[in-house]
Amino acid sequence: MRRRMRHSHAAAAHREGFGRGNVRDGKFAGRVIMSEAIDKRNGTYPQKQPGLYMQRIRIPGGRITAAQWRVLAAVTEAYCEGTPLHLTTRQDVELHDVPGDSVAAVRTQLEEADLHTVGACGDTIRNITLCPTCDLKPAGVDLAAGVGALHAYLISLPFYDALPRKFKISFSVCGQACAQPYVNDLGFMLRTDGRFTVIGAGSLGPRPNLGIVLRERIELDEVAPYCAAVLEFFAEHGDRNNRRKARLRHVRERMGDEAFVSAIEQRFASWRNGGPFPVLAMHRTQRPLPFAERLCPPLGDLTAAQARDLADVMDGQGLACRLGLHQEIFLRGAQPIRPAPSLANLSGRPAVVCCPGSRSCPHGLVDTQGLARRILSSGWTGGLSDRCVHISGCPNHCAHTAVARMGVSGRRRTVDGVTQEAFELFLGGGEGCSEALSQRGPVIDAEQFLERLEQWADSPNAAPRAPTQSVHPGRTNVT
Numbered sequence: 001m002r003r004r005m006r007h008s009h010a011a012a013a014h015r016e017g018f019g020r021g022n023v024r025d026g027k028f029a030g031r032v033i034m035s036e037a038i039d040k041r042n043g044t045y046p047q048k049q050p051g052l053y054m055q056r057i058r059i060p061g062g063r064i065t066a067a068q069w070r071v072l073a074a075v076t077e078a079y080c081e082g083t084p085l086h087l088t089t090r091q092d093v094e095l096h097d098v099p100g101d102s103v104a105a106v107r108t109q110l111e112e113a114d115l116h117t118v119g120a121c122g123d124t125i126r127n128i129t130l131c132p133t134c135d136l137k138p139a140g141v142d143l144a145a146g147v148g149a150l151h152a153y154l155i156s157l158p159f160y161d162a163l164p165r166k167f168k169i170s171f172s173v174c175g176q177a178c179a180q181p182y183v184n185d186l187g188f189m190l191r192t193d194g195r196f197t198v199i200g201a202g203s204l205g206p207r208p209n210l211g212i213v214l215r216e217r218i219e220l221d222e223v224a225p226y227c228a229a230v231l232e233f234f235a236e237h238g239d240r241n242n243r244r245k246a247r248l249r250h251v252r253e254r255m256g257d258e259a260f261v262s263a264i265e266q267r268f269a270s271w272r273n274g275g276p277f278p279v280l281a282m283h284r285t286q287r288p289l290p291f292a293e294r295l296c297p298p299l300g301d302l303t304a305a306q307a308r309d310l311a312d313v314m315d316g317q318g319l320a321c322r323l324g325l326h327q328e329i330f331l332r333g334a335q336p337i338r339p340a341p342s343l344a345n346l347s348g349r350p351a352v353v354c355c356p357g358s359r360s361c362p363h364g365l366v367d368t369q370g371l372a373r374r375i376l377s378s379g380w381t382g383g384l385s386d387r388c389v390h391i392s393g394c395p396n397h398c399a400h401t402a403v404a405r406m407g408v409s410g411r412r413r414t415v416d417g418v419t420q421e422a423f424e425l426f427l428g429g430g431e432g433c434s435e436a437l438s439q440r441g442p443v444i445d446a447e448q449f450l451e452r453l454e455q456w457a458d459s460p461n462a463a464p465r466a467p468t469q470s471v472h473p474g475r476t477n478v479t
């Protein structure tokens, strides 16, 4: 335990040291950034454009206040004017195009508004996600404070920011697994008896593998030592030589499910005899907020003016706001919600989750954002207003296409000697909320995908099915 505490203090000093000072030419106020990875752990990524950075901000459980929206609007206007705020699929917000010499000032202003960046990127514990509106429904459950305390505890561990790869944790307390436990390293699902079932070692990527049940039952006071045990195990056994095989699910694949679960149990047995550990605080709620609105900003982008309007609507109408896991915003209120004019066209449409694609990702094979814009500008998306469409720019499936109920991943194909964009169809997945991976459909073109979406919009209760035959004529080679 003493050894752990020593490491913990070292880790805290390390975090503090790299969270301050001005960034100039790769230095923090005269202190050289030790490596790019260290800066990533503070949520800052270099962009393709020299001198510009992306700053990711963790919004724990997606709980965000009107005051925080105003700070985000002010910061983006001051330092990256004209660039919208970007919502992620992990309840984070990103600022893009931050000049290098403004990174430290941006972080300071964010911290003052209780907006945190530590652990937003890099090989560490990412934002812990929580079903977005679980505490706002009748007979709801609130776990936000407990999850916050858990995160604070986990980042005090010596190995928290020296993991072989990123580590994702989610909590689903709604009974519908809506925090996607099957695509997290650890996904906790609340049982009817008040305990959790633990799903774990799942991830997507080019060869997706969904999580398995690691433990049928765990008590609330066992969650922290269980997470610590798995993290320590991962730090020891994760592959540090090959990033493509460095996630926890790869350890599981190397060991086999049975041996993996058994090894985790042994590690947990030694941890739970230690302590003290934070108990996951959870309480039942009864908030009468029956009116709901789901806003889906196109491409997950929200302008500073829209963020400010959102804050005004929240304050003026007493609304609660949550970030979802499909780049969406949920509002809940006691009265019918009246969105500001700048927000009105964000409701009644599907969430179209798309990665950067060929516009800015070196792996991108297709223009994902162009396709997303075509979908959102069509006149028939009303029938999909509670749905999500996934568009990934290549078979890495970063937009969660591999678990999509309806989605595509970019390909290139040569038809009669001409190379063109193509899209591999994925259908019938469980959105990470069940054990269902999407079924691969044919490789089609953008027009054919739009036709299929329109059919789905016309009969939204019908489960999407793959066509039985290829729909493209001509001699075709697909890559």
Ligand code: SF4
Residues within 6 Å of the ligand: 355, 356, 357, 358, 361, 362, 363, 364, 365, 392, 393, 394, 395, 396, 397, 398, 399
């Ligand atoms: S799916 Fe491919 S194109 Fe899209 S972000 Fe991932 S690697 Fe890039």
